[in-house]
Amino acid sequence: MSHLANKLKGKIRKYLKRKNRVNTKIKSHKPDYRLIVNKSNLYISAQLVDKNWNVILSTDDKKSTWKTKIDRAFSAGEQLGKEIVSKKLENIAFDRNWYLYHGRVKAFAEWARKAWVKI
Numbered sequence: 001m002s003h004l005a006n007k008l009k010g011k012i013r014k015y016l017k018r019k020n021r022v023n024t025k026i027k028s029h030k031p032d033y034r035l036i037v038n039k040s041n042l043y044i045s046a047q048l049v050d051k052n053w054n055v056i057l058s059t060d061d062k063k064s065t066w067k068t069k070i071d072r073a074f075s076a077g078e079q080l081g082k083e084i085v086s087k088k089l090e091n092i093a094f095d096r097n098w099y100l101y102h103g104r105v106k107a108f109a110e111w112a113r114k115a116w117v118k119i
Contacts, residue, residue, distance in 0.1 A: 034050075057083050061073060069104055075111075081112040
C-alpha cells in the first residue's frame with residue numbers, strides 16, 4: 001500500500017507544481033480579464049472574470065450538437081470568442097488551471113483565438 005501512497009503523492013506534487021507555475025505566470029502579466037477553463041470527463045466550461053473576480057461571460061458545451069468532445073470544445077470556444085469580440089474586451093489571460101495544454105483545452109483556446117480574441 002505504501003507504494004500507492006507514494007505514487008499519489010507524486011501526482012499531487014506534479015499537480016501543485018503545474019498549478020503554481022500557471023498562476024504565477026498569469027499574475028505577473030496583471031491582465032484585466034482571466035479566461036478560466038474547467039474540464040470534466042464529459043464537458044468543458046469556461047468563465048471570463050475581471051480583476052475583482054466578477055463573472056463577465058460564461059459558456060459550456062452541454063447544448064452543442066457536435067459528436068466528439070474536441071468538436072464540442074471547438075464550438076464552445078468559438079461561441080465565447082464571438083461574445084468577447086462583441087463586448088470589445090482586451091488584455092485577457094488564458095488560465096488553463098492545472099490542465100495540460102492539449103486536447104480539448106487546446107481546441108477551446110485555438111477557437112477563441114480564431115474569433116480574433118487576443119489571449
